[in-house]
Amino acid sequence: xxxxxxxxxxxxxxxxxxxxxxxxxxxxxxxxxxxxxxxxxxxxxxxxxxxxxxxxxxxxxxxxxxxxxxxxxxxxxxxxxxxxxxxxxxxxxxxxxxxxxxxxxxxxxxxxxxxxxxxxxxxxxxxxxxxxxxxxxxxxxxxxxxxxxxxxxxxxxxxxxxxxxxxxxxxxxxxxxxxxxxxxxxxxxxxxxxxxxxxxxxxxxxxxxxxxxxxxxxxxxxxxxxxxxxxxxxxxxxxxxxxxxxxxxxxxxxxxxxxxxxxxxxxxxxxxxxxxxxxxxxxxxxxxxxxxxxxxxxxxxxxxxxxxxxxxxxxxxxxxxxxxxxxxxxxxxxxxxxxxxxxxxxxxxxxxxxxxxxxxxxxxxxxxxxxxxxxxxxxxxxxxxxxxxxxxxxxxxxxxxxxxxxxxxxxxxxxxxxxxxxxxxxxxxxxxxxxxxxxxxxxxxxxxxxxxxxxxxxxxxxxxxxxxxxxxxxxxxxxxxxxxxxxxxxxxxxxxxxxxxxxxxxxxxxxxxxxxxxxxxxxxxxxxxxxxxxxxxxxxxxxxxxxxxxxxxxxxxxxxxxxxxxxxxxxxxxxxxxxxxxxxxxxxxxxxxxxxxxxxxxxxxxxxxxxxxxxxxxxxxxxxxxxxxxxxxxxxxxxxxxxxxxxxxxxxxxxxxxxxxxxxxxxxxxxxxxxxxxxxxxxxxxxxxxxxxxxxxxxxxxxxxxxxxxxxxxxxxxxxxxxxxxxxxxxxxxxxxxxxxxxxxxxxxxxxxxxxxxxxxxxxxxxxxxxxxxxxxxxxxxxxxxxxxxxxxxxxxxxxxxxxxxxxxxxxxxxxxxxxxxxxxxxxxxxxxxxxxxxxxxxxxxxxxxxxxxxxxxxxxxxxxxxxxxxxxxxxxxxxx
Numbered sequence: 001x002x003x004x005x006x007x008x009x010x011x012x013x014x015x016x017x018x019x020x021x022x023x024x025x026x027x028x029x030x031x032x033x034x035x036x037x038x039x040x041x042x043x044x045x046x047x048x049x050x051x052x053x054x055x056x057x058x059x060x061x062x063x064x065x066x067x068x069x070x071x072x073x074x075x076x077x078x079x080x081x082x083x084x085x086x087x088x089x090x091x092x093x094x095x096x097x098x099x100x101x102x103x104x105x106x107x108x109x110x111x112x113x114x115x116x117x118x119x120x121x122x123x124x125x126x127x128x129x130x131x132x133x134x135x136x137x138x139x140x141x142x143x144x145x146x147x148x149x150x151x152x153x154x155x156x157x158x159x160x161x162x163x164x165x166x167x168x169x170x171x172x173x174x175x176x177x178x179x180x181x182x183x184x185x186x187x188x189x190x191x192x193x194x195x196x197x198x199x200x201x202x203x204x205x206x207x208x209x210x211x212x213x214x215x216x217x218x219x220x221x222x223x224x225x226x227x228x229x230x231x232x233x234x235x236x237x238x239x240x241x242x243x244x245x246x247x248x249x250x251x252x253x254x255x256x257x258x259x260x261x262x263x264x265x266x267x268x269x270x271x272x273x274x275x276x277x278x279x280x281x282x283x284x285x286x287x288x289x290x291x292x293x294x295x296x297x298x299x300x301x302x303x304x305x306x307x308x309x310x311x312x313x314x315x316x317x318x319x320x321x322x323x324x325x326x327x328x329x330x331x332x333x334x335x336x337x338x339x340x341x342x343x344x345x346x347x348x349x350x351x352x353x354x355x356x357x358x359x360x361x362x363x364x365x366x367x368x369x370x371x372x373x374x375x376x377x378x379x380x381x382x383x384x385x386x387x388x389x390x391x392x393x394x395x396x397x398x399x400x401x402x403x404x405x406x407x408x409x410x411x412x413x414x415x416x417x418x419x420x421x422x423x424x425x426x427x428x429x430x431x432x433x434x435x436x437x438x439x440x441x442x443x444x445x446x447x448x449x450x451x452x453x454x455x456x457x458x459x460x461x462x463x464x465x466x467x468x469x470x471x472x473x474x475x476x477x478x479x480x481x482x483x484x485x486x487x488x489x490x491x492x493x494x495x496x497x498x499x500x501x502x503x504x505x506x507x508x509x510x511x512x513x514x515x516x517x518x519x520x521x522x523x524x525x526x527x528x529x530x531x532x533x534x535x536x537x538x539x540x541x542x543x544x545x546x547x548x549x550x551x552x553x554x555x556x557x558x559x560x561x562x563x564x565x566x567x568x569x570x571x572x573x574x575x576x577x578x579x580x581x582x583x584x585x586x587x588x589x590x591x592x593x594x595x596x597x598x599x600x601x602x603x604x605x606x607x608x609x610x611x612x613x614x615x616x617x618x619x620x621x622x623x624x625x626x627x628x629x630x631x632x633x634x635x636x637x638x639x640x641x642x643x644x645x646x647x648x649x650x651x652x653x654x655x656x657x658x659x660x661x662x663x664x665x666x667x668x669x670x671x672x673x674x675x676x677x678x679x680x681x682x683x684x685x686x687x688x689x690x691x692x693x694x695x696x697x698x699x700x701x702x703x704x705x706x707x708x709x710x711x712x713x714x715x716x717x718x719x720x721x722x723x724x725x726x727x728x729x730x731x732x733x734x735x736x737x738x739x740x741x742x743x744x745x746x747x748x749x750x751x752x753x754x755x756x757x758x759x760x761x762x763x764x765x766x767x768x769x770x771x772x773x774x775x776x777x778x779x780x781x782x783x784x785x786x787x788x789x790x791x792x793x794x795x796x797x798x799x800x801x802x803x804x805x806x807x808x809x810x811x812x813x814x815x816x817x818x819x820x821x822x823x824x825x826x827x828x829x830x831x832x833x834x835x836x837x838x839x840x841x842x843x844x845x846x847x848x849x850x851x852x853x854x855x856x857x858x859x860x861x862x863x864x865x866x867x868x869x870x871x872x873x874x875x876x877x878x879x880x881x
Contacts, residue, residue, distance in 0.1 A: 139233025155194030416459030709743030711806025
């Protein structure tokens with residue numbers, strides 16, 4: 001070996017470790033580069049990919065941006081899967097996900113047609129032209145190069161950085177969309193927006209702006225602290241300031257109150273009408289197409305009041321749905337085509353209530369003829385667009401808003417939005433509801449917002465900002481809204497929309513200061529109010545407006561709300577309420593020694609905001625054959641036990657199993673505790689604040705066991721509970737799959753060695769299905785059999801839990817009995833239900849509608865709890881007097 005070879009060998013051995021590390025680093029870099037290209041090509045496993053049929057990637061977080069171009073995925077849907085041949089190969093991953101989840105062929109065809117039209121570039125208008133006066137501003141006019149400063153930006157309204165797409169035109173588009181008259185590009189990648197023109201003292205030679213745009217290398221995008229500034233073509237927008245008093249002799253305006261109603265809160269609607277009513281105004285009412293009870297009852301007002309009318313063309317609307325805007329525009333067209341004279345239209349729901357008298361509202365609007373009252377979002381427009389999902393396309397079908405892809409909003413217009421509660425002038429309503437063929441702007445906006453989430457929150461605002469009506473815009477929708485976003489933003493509408501939305505909270509007495517604060521402001525309504533959640537604040541508000549109630553006022557603190565009515569058509573398959581209601585009717589009739597004939601109505605009853613049970617009214621026949629109408633008050637009960645000596649158990653309150661937990665209001669809305677084989681169970685409870693707040697904080701690791709009537713474990717929840725300085729409401733939901741086994745279930749809250757609490761509750765068998773009696777053994781077994789075990793076969797039951805369950809022999813015996821009961825129909829089924837219902841629903845008291853000598857019961861009109869007792873709070877007939 002030569003000396004040169006020897007030196008080389010020693011050098012290689014000496015630095016061998018260094019070469020290995022270097023080789024490893026190069027390998028990692030190549031691997032990461034490959035993965036980056038792989039992910040960009042759509043074959044990776046990141047969160048933006050389609051996962052499984054029926055899955056949907058989560059919506060972006062607030063402030064998160066996504067590319068405008070449709071994402072491409074290798075997943076393709078065949079005509080066999082869809083049930084039809086789509087017009088194109090659909091590429092957007094959100095559209096593919098929506099097609100996989102949509103239930104009906106019509107809905108899938110609607111989604112596919114829209115997705116293909118968007119892919120072809122023939123769906124949305126790329127450019128629109130605003131007709132709002134722009135003064136001396138001209139779009140895309142260059143003002144030159146100007147000096148910028150880091151601490152004092154020359155355009156200080158909005159800033160964004162686009163590493164690959166920045167150009168003067170894209171920056172002008174962004175700033176115009178956000179309502180800024182000036183746009184500036186700088187340092188190749190930066191875009192600035194501002195309201196005020198640049199000072200002439202900051203002017204630089206054009207050569208100072210010398211950096212090419214990252215989005216277009218043929219153009220210049222400023223320099224180092226040097227900015228090319230352009231006009232966007234719009235004037236600085238300033239909302240009008242509303243007048244507070246009308247001139248002497250001013251015309252008194254007339255108002256069309258457009259009530260858009262849902263639910264069954266009839267008495268609250270009557271109460272709202274009483275507060276708003278005057279003969280010179282008009283009241284047009286749209287009731288959701290699915291709400292037969294409310295529609296039927298409100299129709300009774302039309303013969304009595306010539307200025308109250310219900311919409312005959314009705315829509316089934318959902319939260320955030322495009323149908324909400326369609327419904328509003330149709331109702332406004334109906335109002336315009338009527339013989340009524342009105343100057344303003346104000347939309348309200350059953351959750352609204354006035355905070356000022358009607359006279360004060362009329363005075364205010366009379367001082368502001370022709371103006372339009374809407375509430376803006378109050379934040380940076382680009383953040384609002386992302387938060388609202390305005391840069392996404394949505395399609396409504398199958399009672400759902402499906403997100404099907406990203407979109408680019410049309411250039412040339414300002415985007416605005418905020419609240420969907422508005423007060424609009426008649427001239428603007430005429431314009432917005434009757435688009436002329438030559439009005440390309442309005443036509444395009446109508447198409448855009450028919451595929452927008454929460455369209456009513458942006459449509460009227462955007463039309464106002466971009467038309468000749470822009471000078472009538474007042475940034476005030478006359479409402480105060482009880483926003484508590486920590487409680488109200490719980491994604492509670494995921495079942496109807498591919499997005500996370502927020503909803504305001506109900507007013508309660510602790511929010512009274514917010515209502516009082518409206519006295520000196522131009523605010524006339526507040527929302528939301530729900531008397532079934534809290535009526536005390538409504539009483540306080542009414543007394544504040546109209547003076548105190550007299551002490552003789554009947555049923556001042558009572559509230560009634562219908563649950564079921566035998567005349568209901570849509571949703572007559574309220575099978576669980578009817579099954580339990582029929583059973584309670586049979587039990588009541590035995591107690592009264594009469595023959596039951598027909599269940600008429602079930603009604604929730606509350607007194608001083610405490611649930612007192614539901615009222616069951618039915619038709620019967622006395623022993624002498626006389627017809628009778630009887631009403632009985634029923635209290636649902638669940639049988640619970642708390643450990644006597646455990647400190648945790650002593651603080652446990654409202655320990656109950658229910659359904660429909662409202663995280664916003666922290667209450668389970670199944671007040672009657674009607675649970676059946678199809679129910680999605682949850683346990684809720686209140687843990688009172690620790691009296692030992694000054695000591696060490698305690699935490700509890702507990703397990704909640706769900707045990708079925710056969711003594712088998714069906715599910716469990718691990719709970720970690722922390723002490724708190726205030727009462728805390730908790731809830732825990734099961735993952736049980738229907739149908740549940742009917743019978744008496746047990747929920748046990750256990751620790752390592754003891755039971756803290758247990759609760760027995762009823763899963764009632766069904767006597768009806770889809771509105772019809774269960775009359776075959778096979779149908780009964782399908783509904784009421786429910787013998788499957790929810791836990792997986794390989795689940796290993798902890799030894800310490802076995803003491804809470806039945807033995808195998810006991811379970812076998814109970815299973816045979818349950819199998820036989822699950823096939824029962826007719827009288828045998830009714831007898832089974834009655835035996836269970838009698839243990840969990842207590843009959844408290846009864847009354848008769850008409851006096852009868854056969855039964856010794858009081859008249860319903862004479863007892864305070866009856867749904868037929870006087871309730872002047874909601875007596876609209878009093879208006880006729």
